[in-house]
Amino acid sequence: MPPKRSVPLPEYAVSDEAAAYIADALMNLALQFEAVHLAQIRRYHQAIARQGAGDPAQSGPSGKRRRSESA
Numbered sequence: 001m002p003p004k005r006s007v008p009l010p011e012y013a014v015s016d017e018a019a020a021y022i023a024d025a026l027m028n029l030a031l032q033f034e035a036v037h038l039a040q041i042r043r044y045h046q047a048i049a050r051q052g053a054g055d056p057a058q059s060g061p062s063g064k065r066r067r068s069e070s071a
Contacts, residue, residue, distance in 0.1 A: 014022065034041065
């Protein structure tokens with residue numbers, strides 16, 4: 001069983017309605033971002049898939065190996 005984490009509660013509270021509106025707004029923002037940048041996102045995922053055999057943890061978002069591991 002994983003250890004329980006103590007998550008600090010926010011200093012503010014929102015109503016259920018406000019939480020739903022905020023979640024909808026964030027989802028719409030994410031969908032708009034994805035629609036605009038879909039080609040870039042696909043290229044990135046294809047580049048990762050081409051690396052294939054390599055450990056994904058060994059390279060950063062740019063696809064370059066980390067300095068500590070290349071030495």
